[in-house]
Amino acid sequence: MHTRRLVKRSILGSRVYAPSPTGDGAPVTGVVQAVKQENRDVSAAGARRSVYTVLMQDGSLKEFYEEEIAAGFNHTTAKVPLKSSLKQSSSNGAPESQKVEGGSLSPEAVEEQRMADSKRIGRDPDTRSVSLLEQKRKVVSSSIDVPHARRSEEEVDMDKVTAAMVLTSLSTSPLVRSPPVKVNEGLSGSWKDNGSAGPFTPSSNSSSGGYWSWSAPSDQSNPSTPSPPLSADSFKPFRVPSLGGVGPGPAGPEDPSLDEQDGSSLLFDEPIPRKRKNSMKVMFKCLWKNCGKVLSTAAGIQRHIRTIHLGRNCDSDCSDGEEDFYYTEIKLNTDSVADGLSSLSPVSPSVLSPPPPPPSPLPSLSQLPDSHRPPQSSDTKEPHASGTTPLSRSAPSALYLIHTDHAYQATAPVSIPSSNSNSAGSASTSFTPTNSSSFSISWQSPPVTFTGNSVSPSKSQSFGEQRSQTIAVLSSPPRATTALSRKVRGEGKKCRKVYGMENRDMWCTACRWKKACQRFTD
DNA sequence: ACTGCCGGGTT
DNA sequence: AACCCGGCAGT
Structure with missing residues (x-):
């Protein structure tokens, strides 16, 4: 993930400094709109040379080689050589990028590659008659930092x-x-x-x-x-x-x-x-x-x-x-x-x-x-x-x-x-x-409170005797159920007594299971 | 200690 | 659901 992000960082959209078109030496700023690879020197080791289409402040588009411009992300940052940042922005069609990412390509990477390829095929490197708008659109669609598929995924996450x-x-x-x-x-x-x-x-x-x-x-x-x-x-x-x-x-x-x-x-x-x-x-x-x-x-x-x-x-x-x-x-x-x-x-x-x-x-x-x-x-x-x-x-x-x-x-x-x-x-x-004082009641009584005397003392203090009586009445049922719930021990003979342990197979199933005897009910 | 059986676990 | 068992409580 992290490496991916680094790889995908793009120069596109970055503010760069370019030599003044008028030649007076004062650098002007512009925003990188597109990057092209030109195979100008095929024999050389660094076979490709990048050409940057920069949208200048006056609205015009100009192309510069990477040596000619310097990148900066805002006005306050010092100029840095564009090349250094370019090394990491290989998302624009450089075949090496896939190798960097490892042997197995993720579906997203494949998609990126496909889009980049189609872009490269569809655009003649020498043609610059595309309108600025269209160019921007292409930039966004093919080279934006976060591809669409990924973005929707992130939206779902959000x-x-x-x-x-x-x-x-x-x-x-x-x-x-x-x-x-x-x-x-x-x-x-x-x-x-x-x-x-x-x-x-x-x-x-x-x-x-x-x-x-x-x-x-x-x-x-x-x-x-x-x-x-x-x-x-x-x-x-x-x-x-x-x-x-x-x-x-x-x-x-x-x-x-x-x-x-x-x-x-x-x-x-x-x-x-x-x-x-x-x-x-x-x-x-x-x-x-x-x-x-x-x-x-x-x-x-x-x-x-x-x-x-x-x-x-x-x-x-x-x-x-x-x-x-x-x-x-x-x-x-x-x-x-x-x-x-x-x-x-x-x-x-x-x-x-x-x-x-x-x-x-x-x-x-x-x-x-x-x-x-x-x-x-x-x-x-x-x-x-x-x-x-x-x-x-x-x-x-x-x-x-x-x-x-x-x-x-x-x-x-x-x-x-x-x-x-x-x-x-x-x-x-x-x-x-407007009045929160009433919340001083001891609010959360432990479940144990079902035994009558376990009614919280604080409650008895807070409320009158009659109230605690009421509480006692209300809380009595569990006690009654526990008293009644356990079966009164049967006085009659049970399977165990009748047949003895040695004839356990003759017991009723309940007795065998240590449950209430079903055969000799009282 | 014996007994009945409840509650809960395992298969 | 069938089965088993720990453990409680009455005797």
Whole structure:
């Protein structure tokens, strides 16, 4: 590769110094347009002599032998003998170049050779009646530093790189559509104050960690390690406006190339993520204090935030990505809801009411948190159900996302709506961008928390006794399942006892396999 | 120590 | 799926 590049470096296009055409001795500069080999002295050892067609400053074309001109890449560089640079620019038809590259020719090299040959054949060395334009075209087509085939290959590579970057940014923040740089910018503006370790350490104890895991679990992946394909899936709705009802228009004017990459699906493992798309409806909810507007397209919500809250009238192209932090994605997936709640329901069916399929996002959002509260507190939910308080909407929306996650991951978040309902939106306003203090909850509870007493002490501190009760109830199911899951030891005789080890072949297969006996069931 | 059998590995 | 086995837990 490296040697290839050296070999392919061309003098074409280089600025050179040439003797003044007027003969007054002052050198003039020009740009090399073409190089020809002239077999002028056949008998000599260096059989060929190079002739350079130079486009002069006044627009005229002149030819010079290599001794006559000197090359420089810009005005400031010192003049260097042209010959030295020519030694390496043998791409223009010199047969030696192929030998330099080694015995085996790559397809690209063959292509280069073919093009160079055709060029040499097609152009009479003595004819200079070609127009400047045509000459330039030939130069570009035959002698440009990067051949076309290779360039397209590199373009594909760039696409992959770009796609990888997009995926990276997605895996860390599904809310952010822009490159990671923007994430940092936004964080430095909005989140860095709380002194957290960093945005990309969701498992770290504090606020920003909570933020990231907050939005990440919209799919069923562990918040601390979001899986790229799923994130990509969650990303899709951003870019597919047809999912929303706002309009068929373009979701966003910015960067159509990303859409193409999505379409090409270079890196995506499609079948699994795509499968869920049908039952998924994505809304975008403004998290600005006292707002809570819900739109069906990311562009719409961004525009809303940009214009209404950020007070920017300019188009989305002048956005710095800050809006991304002021809205959240609400996934309405009936399947996910069913899954998430079914995973909880076996624990305490009496407490959890089966969720009706949400007719619209907002009602379902207000219902879900209620289902986790003891029935006697249901009267307090009325104000929230009306949906007038932004707080009461933003927090449930987040909860909604979490419920699509694994049950054990939901243990911590579950307590949030409870506190919200009790202390009508004081500390629980945490989900508005202006107040990040609520993220002080110990967010990531270890999966072990399923034993009732393992509920994180910090959570008990943060929330009332009643809340921890609720958590205990919710986290009890695993314990019950473990207790019940292991079969009570059968009192009756088993194959081993009946037949003994010596008649092991008479055992039932289960006994032979050290499984629960199938023959002498209790 | 014996026994039942779960969870997981191998074929 | 059939088979095997380490290891846990009850007796």
